[in-house]
Structures are given as C-alpha cells and as structure tokens.
Amino acid sequence: MELALKELEEKGRAAKAASKKLAFLSTEIKNKALLNVAEALIDKQSEILAANRIDYEEAKASGMSEAMLDRLMLSPSRLEAISQDVETVAALPDPVGEIFEMRTLPNGLQIGKKRVPLGVIGAIYESRPNVTIDISSLCLKSGNAVILRGGKEAINSNSALAKVAQQACLNAGVPEGAIQFIESTERALVNHMLQMKGVIDLIIPRGGPELIKLISENAAMPVITGGVGVCHTYVDKSADLGKAVAIAYNAKVQRPTVCNALDCLLVHSQVAQTYLPSIAQEWAKAGVEMHCDEQALDILKPVSSLKLVPAVDGDWGKEFLSLTAAIKMVDSLDEALEHIEKYGSGHSEAIVTEDYSTAMRFLNEVDAACVYANASTRFTDGGQFGLGAEIGISTQKFHARGPMGLKELTSYKWIIYGSGQVRP
Amino acid sequence: MELALKELEEKGRAAKAASKKLAFLSTEIKNKALLNVAEALIDKQSEILAANRIDYEEAKASGMSEAMLDRLMLSPSRLEAISQDVETVAALPDPVGEIFEMRTLPNGLQIGKKRVPLGVIGAIYESRPNVTIDISSLCLKSGNAVILRGGKEAINSNSALAKVAQQACLNAGVPEGAIQFIESTERALVNHMLQMKGVIDLIIPRGGPELIKLISENAAMPVITGGVGVCHTYVDKSADLGKAVAIAYNAKVQRPTVCNALDCLLVHSQVAQTYLPSIAQEWAKAGVEMHCDEQALDILKPVSSLKLVPAVDGDWGKEFLSLTAAIKMVDSLDEALEHIEKYGSGHSEAIVTEDYSTAMRFLNEVDAACVYANASTRFTDGGQFGLGAEIGISTQKFHARGPMGLKELTSYKWIIYGSGQVRP
Numbered sequence: 001m002e003l004a005l006k007e008l009e010e011k012g013r014a015a016k017a018a019s020k021k022l023a024f025l026s027t028e029i030k031n032k033a034l035l036n037v038a039e040a041l042i043d044k045q046s047e048i049l050a051a052n053r054i055d056y057e058e059a060k061a062s063g064m065s066e067a068m069l070d071r072l073m074l075s076p077s078r079l080e081a082i083s084q085d086v087e088t089v090a091a092l093p094d095p096v097g098e099i100f101e102m103r104t105l106p107n108g109l110q111i112g113k114k115r116v117p118l119g120v121i122g123a124i125y126e127s128r129p130n131v132t133i134d135i136s137s138l139c140l141k142s143g144n145a146v147i148l149r150g151g152k153e154a155i156n157s158n159s160a161l162a163k164v165a166q167q168a169c170l171n172a173g174v175p176e177g178a179i180q181f182i183e184s185t186e187r188a189l190v191n192h193m194l195q196m197k198g199v200i201d202l203i204i205p206r207g208g209p210e211l212i213k214l215i216s217e218n219a220a221m222p223v224i225t226g227g228v229g230v231c232h233t234y235v236d237k238s239a240d241l242g243k244a245v246a247i248a249y250n251a252k253v254q255r256p257t258v259c260n261a262l263d264c265l266l267v268h269s270q271v272a273q274t275y276l277p278s279i280a281q282e283w284a285k286a287g288v289e290m291h292c293d294e295q296a297l298d299i300l301k302p303v304s305s306l307k308l309v310p311a312v313d314g315d316w317g318k319e320f321l322s323l324t325a326a327i328k329m330v331d332s333l334d335e336a337l338e339h340i341e342k343y344g345s346g347h348s349e350a351i352v353t354e355d356y357s358t359a360m361r362f363l364n365e366v367d368a369a370c371v372y373a374n375a376s377t378r379f380t381d382g383g384q385f386g387l388g389a390e391i392g393i394s395t396q397k398f399h400a401r402g403p404m405g406l407k408e409l410t411s412y413k414w415i416i417y418g419s420g421q422v423r424p
Numbered sequence: 425m426e427l428a429l430k431e432l433e434e435k436g437r438a439a440k441a442a443s444k445k446l447a448f449l450s451t452e453i454k455n456k457a458l459l460n461v462a463e464a465l466i467d468k469q470s471e472i473l474a475a476n477r478i479d480y481e482e483a484k485a486s487g488m489s490e491a492m493l494d495r496l497m498l499s500p501s502r503l504e505a506i507s508q509d510v511e512t513v514a515a516l517p518d519p520v521g522e523i524f525e526m527r528t529l530p531n532g533l534q535i536g537k538k539r540v541p542l543g544v545i546g547a548i549y550e551s552r553p554n555v556t557i558d559i560s561s562l563c564l565k566s567g568n569a570v571i572l573r574g575g576k577e578a579i580n581s582n583s584a585l586a587k588v589a590q591q592a593c594l595n596a597g598v599p600e601g602a603i604q605f606i607e608s609t610e611r612a613l614v615n616h617m618l619q620m621k622g623v624i625d626l627i628i629p630r631g632g633p634e635l636i637k638l639i640s641e642n643a644a645m646p647v648i649t650g651g652v653g654v655c656h657t658y659v660d661k662s663a664d665l666g667k668a669v670a671i672a673y674n675a676k677v678q679r680p681t682v683c684n685a686l687d688c689l690l691v692h693s694q695v696a697q698t699y700l701p702s703i704a705q706e707w708a709k710a711g712v713e714m715h716c717d718e719q720a721l722d723i724l725k726p727v728s729s730l731k732l733v734p735a736v737d738g739d740w741g742k743e744f745l746s747l748t749a750a751i752k753m754v755d756s757l758d759e760a761l762e763h764i765e766k767y768g769s770g771h772s773e774a775i776v777t778e779d780y781s782t783a784m785r786f787l788n789e790v791d792a793a794c795v796y797a798n799a800s801t802r803f804t805d806g807g808q809f810g811l812g813a814e815i816g817i818s819t820q821k822f823h824a825r826g827p828m829g830l831k832e833l834t835s836y837k838w839i840i841y842g843s844g845q846v847r848p
Contacts, residue, residue: 020765024788105810109799116791118821201821222646222822243844250846363839364448367540375533375842384847385838386529397542397625397835398646399823411821414809415787418799420667422674423808 004184011180012199015120018177019145027094033172034090040168041083051160089137092388095406096143110417115410117143119201124149126207129157142409152185194219226394229259229347231377234336236353237268244352250376253286260380264326266336288323291315295329317343346395348377369402428608435604436623439544442601443569451518457596458514464592465507475584495552513561516812519830520567534841539834541567543625548573550631553581566833576609618643650818653683653771655801658760660777661692668776674800677710684804688750690760712747715739719753741767770819772801793826
C-alpha cells in the first residue's frame, strides 16, 4: 500500500512536470502522436486483446453479468472503432492558443484572452477499457497531462492500452509523463488521488452514479460531474401527435442504456386519449415496459399487448437506463414544469408542441443543461452538437454545462500588450 | 446556536425559492431596484451611520488597528461612493438571457446557448461593510440570490445596509428573499454554510488569505478564490529603462495595499548597475523599503537615503501589501521565468523589454491570470479591463480566471429549436 501511494505521488509529480511542457507542445506533434496511437492500437492488437482476454475470463469466472462483460470486452472491430475515434480527435482544431476577446483599451493597452490547458486531469473510471484511450487522446489534444485510474476488472486491458498510447506518444516527441497509468488497484488510492490538490487540477469521473457521488463529495479539487440523466418529454395539448410519437419513440428506444434517453413521458390530459395508445403500441413493439400513473393506466388498459405496470413513487425521478418508461398525465404546462423541476436531474428535457408561446415558456423556464422544443433528447451529445469529441456531459452549472468538448478542458489567461502604461 | 442554524437553513430555502423567480426578473425591475438601493443609501444614511458608529466604537475599544478601523468606518462621502457604484451596476448590460453560439445544424436543429444565473451565491466576508452592498448589487443584476455572512466587527453596519437594500429591492418588485443577511455571528455558521451544497451554488470569500484558505479547503460547493497576488515585474536586459522605472514605481507605489501591487522586482544583471539606483531612488522618495538579494545590495549600498534590508528566504513569494519590495538580480529570462513559476501566485506578472521575442516568450510561458508586457500590474482590475464591475479576481483556472464581472456570475443552458427531429 505504501509503495502504491509512493508510486501515485511520483506519477503526480511526473504528470505536473509534463503538463508544463505539454502546454507549449505544437499542434503538429500532438496530432502526430494521436495518429501514432491510432496506428499502434491496430499494430499491437494481439497484445491488447490477450490482456483483455485475461480480464474477461477472470470477470466471467467471478460471475460478472453479461451486460458488464460486454462492456469489458475488446475485439478487433472495437479496437478499430477506438482507433478511428483517436483519428477524429487528431482532425479537430487545437483549442490551445486560441486568442479571443482581444481589443484595444482607450489607454492603448491591447488586452485579450488566450486559451491554455487546465494542467493535470485525473480520470477515475469503471470497467470500459476504451475510456483509457478516449480520455488520453482528448487530454493530449487539449495540452493536459492525465493520470488514469481505471477499474480493477479491466486492469490488464487498461494497462496494455496505456502502454501502447504512452509509447506511441513518446515516439512522436510528446514529453515523457504526459499519460500516467496507475497500475495498483488498491481502493485507497482513489481517496488519496482526490486529495492531491495542487497536483491534479480537475477530476473526471466516468461510471455509475455511486462512483460519481463518491468522487464529487470527496474531491478537494474541481470535479466535472454529470452522466445522470432523468429526462422528460412533455407532450403538450397543442402537440403535433405524429411528431410526438416519433420523438418519444426515438428518445426511449434508439439507445435506452444512455443518459439522454427518455425516462418519463408527461402527457397533457386533453390529448392523452388519442396520443397514449399510439405511442404505447409503438413502444410495445420495441419491448418497452410502461410504469403508468392511474389516469394513464385507465386509458392504456384496454389496449392489447402492452407491458403495463402501475407506477410507484420511486418511478418519478428514476433513471431507467433500460426499455422502461414512466408515464404521467398532467393537466397543464405548469404541472409539467413543476414535475420536471421536482424530478429532473438537469440533463435534457423536451416539449412537443405547436403552440409558440408554450414552446417559448418551456425553453425559458426549464432549468436543465439542454432544453428542447420538438426534438428528441437523444441529441444531447458532443458529436451531435458539433463539438467533435465529447469528454462528458456536465449537469452542473460551473465552468461548463451540457456536452463538453476539448474547449471545456481548457482555461484562459489574460495577455496584455503595453507600451509603458501605468495606472493613473 | 440551534436557533441560528435553523435561521440559516430557512434563509437558504428562501434564497433558493427567490432565485427561481430572480432568473426571470426583467432587466427593468432589476435596474429600478438598484437605483432604489442607490437612493436609499443616501436617504437612510443617518441610520446606517449610527449603526456603523456602534461597530466603530466597539472595535476601537477592543483595540483594533488604525488600518482596520479605517476599513470599517463609513462616512457620508463613503456612502455616496457606494451609492454611485450601485448606479454603475444598474447602467451595465444585463448578462442574463444573452444568446450566443446559436447556429443551425445540418439536420435543421437550431442550437445555441442562453446565459442563465448560477442560482444562490454565498458571500463570506470580513470587516469592510461596503461588501454587503457591492456583492448584493452584482448578484441582483446577474439574477442570483445571495446569502450574506459578514464579519462580526461590522455586524451592525452590515445589518443596517442589508435592511436598506432589502427594502429598496422589495419596493421595486424584486421577489422577497433575494438578499439574505445572517444576523447571528456564531462562527459555526460558516462551517454549516460551507456544507449547504444543493442550496448554495457558489461561495465567494472576500477577505484575508486565512479566510480564503479556510473556505476553499472546506466548502462542499465551488468557490471562487483569489485575491492573493504575489506579483513580479521583470526588467529585461533589453528594457527601456525609463519605462521600467515608471512601471515598477507605479506597480509598487500607486496603491501598495492591494493584490495587484508589485511584490518582487527581478532585474537582469546587464542593466542592474544603471537601473537599480534609478528605481531605488524613486521608491525611496515614496518610502519603499527594499529587501535585496546580495548582488542588488552590492549595487544599492553606495546610494544614499535608501531603506535597504538584506533579503531572507521568506521574502520570495511574499505578498507584502505595503511599501515593501523584494529585489533580485537574474542572469537571464529563463532565470526570471523559473523564479516566477516557483514564487508567483498566478495573479499578475509583468516584463519590461523592447525585445520582441523576449516579450512573446514571457507572455506565452508565464502561467498567471494576467501577463503583461510593458505595463503595470496595477491594471489587473475589472473596471480597468472594461468589465464594468468586479466581483473579484480569480487565481484559479476553473470557470473564470483573472478579473471577474457579471458574466462570471452566470452559467448557460443549451436551447434547441426543433421541428420533429429524431436521432438516426
């Protein structure tokens, strides 16, 4: 344990030292390094897959669920996809060095902001090994050093991936120490990491709600939290019901296991009689189980082949991450807004309506990272929003909110060009 | 104590409730409220000054220093100045509701960001009662509710000022609860406040380094720290020595008690023989005491009428906040950069040079909120930078860096106008 702590501290120092050089690394070298990583992931796939095999067999033997095993598993095609993601990051504009808000003050001082990296990012994540490469490439491109702490289940996979990335970066001229990987799986190391203020400038947790809670409550440095999405779609009395079926279907079914999927459908009572059976039948075909309030249940009971369950209190404000949706009838926009304020997680919320003022009120009044009129909440994503890559989705208001790209891994400094000015 | 805790929790709830209404309050009402406050500060000055008199006499009797007594004291002219500051805030553009980065995606979605308040700001400050009005007016203009916790020494002044502001705001139609003032001076309340995550969205500490340290180490929510400025001015071998004298003189003497004042002068050895006596004689006239390294001491010893002290280790990296400066000779730009990296606090750093590449390297490589070429560090100020008002100067990289205005008291949300789009 003491050895592991010492190793962690050393890696922290090395990352800090590297970060000072990374801040000035040319875009050319960073991109060359990223392309090297992309290539190495293919070239070294037999080593990576062998390491992954060890993790997979151990996890299987210990009784890991199929869903979790699937998250853990790498394959040639998955490595190919990870490699392509790295190429995508290489192709993005370099955020570092961007000058903005430059202007000349009346006294002749030229003043503006210059974008700079944050420094050292700590990433704490669970079983998906692709995060190792994902976070490393985004940190490298944004000029940050990174300290990676992956899950125990994927330790061999993560270690192999980190080694490949480290070597590929070194070959391109990236300063040593830019990517640090913690080999020890001691749990206490996480707590120690969270106290390394002054070394780690930002912690990014990637994993389930428990991990995120643990980290955001205990980290001494800033944390970008997010990922928990309790998303509502409200079908207004003035909705185009065709659009409302398509949007709610897409929001629930297109990828039910992610944070921007629909959890709760709110339907205005004036259109429920017509709308609910239509969406329910479509959802039923996709296997969606519906947890309905009493009024919705009354309407849907006569419809055949539906998986209906009476909603319980715990269904409101629940992130299902599966083919399950809560359904609630409301009598007004105000009731919908109140429900969302009470139960939403501040992630993504949508209204379907053809009424202009209703749409505007919803967009104004809902306090969430992403608020939609007449579109699926599934669009909440860095790629979909045109940010190129995504480091995560922030549900906090500080620093960044919603999908975060490379720019959100940076800060700025004020630069001032004078010619001898003094303050009067 | 229990009563005080209950009062704090109630004020927290009231502030949270008010913040939801404040977010949609019209610019007109906010400005009317600010002008009411400005007027009331003059109309009610006898009450305010009477309250201040109580604090002043008590502080004096308890042996408070002259400097601190001066900070605590209000007068008709000081109230006039505070009132004018509030008018200035009223005249600034409203940051809330600004739409930016709006664009149309290839799928027809119109997507952009809308500026929104942060929610509830907690302000913890020491003896200067003007902060009560200062922070309240900035929070109101930016649509945030505020919970004020002032110093014990100024409790009567702060309470009187808060009451005036609260009533003036209510008269203009600002929702009740927007400005909360904690009447109890129990120390434990601060610790409790720092744990009110979910109620208080951001803590702003205003006071000495100890207060700031206490708060940034213990707050569960984000804190905007700053205020500690260990500022260097480096006079390069290629400096215009006339500019270098004017800049170093201004940076040290114009207002020595503030964070952006010069603490340490670094002088290239090639110009030290000429430059040091010139600046030292100017500084001496203003009463500056100079803590010199050995080489600087050798040069300055023969000059008459200087207050010279051999520098000790503790002089490097020290924020003097007085007419004291450390002086160190360096043999290169690199040595200056290393010294600044080791001892600077990331606030404001300046170079004086006529060499283009040297200036560029300094601007690029120094890691501080504000980096100057050929100007005085005294310019680091929201007003001087054209931000209108200043809530503080951040020396952290997260969210905001350097002088912070109204915009830095806001977040944003993504708003998306669709026409039925679903994710493919």
